[in-house]
Amino acid sequence: MTYLDPPLFTDQGIDVIPFQVPTGGLWQQARSLSAVHTLMQLGPNRLAAELRDITSRCLNRTASAVN
Numbered sequence: 001m002t003y004l005d006p007p008l009f010t011d012q013g014i015d016v017i018p019f020q021v022p023t024g025g026l027w028q029q030a031r032s033l034s035a036v037h038t039l040m041q042l043g044p045n046r047l048a049a050e051l052r053d054i055t056s057r058c059l060n061r062t063a064s065a066v067n
Contacts, residue, residue, distance in 0.1 A: 017058055 006016040021027050027038055039047055 015062060 004016070009016045021035055021038075027035075042050065
């Protein structure tokens with residue numbers, strides 16, 4: 001990740017988790033082209049649901065690491 005310095009976040013207790021586009025379904029072309037087209041196909045409601053799911057998984061992973 002060249003756009004930020006992860007140790008600056010880690011030093012503050014903030015995990016840096018790079019966003020990775022899923023590789024299946026609508027997302028197959030997102031890696032080689034742009035995610036914008038895929039995001040438009042999803043629509044706002046499904047995009048919001050996808051983001052909530054990703055957030056939930058990240059929070060569960062962080063909680064597991066703490067316990």
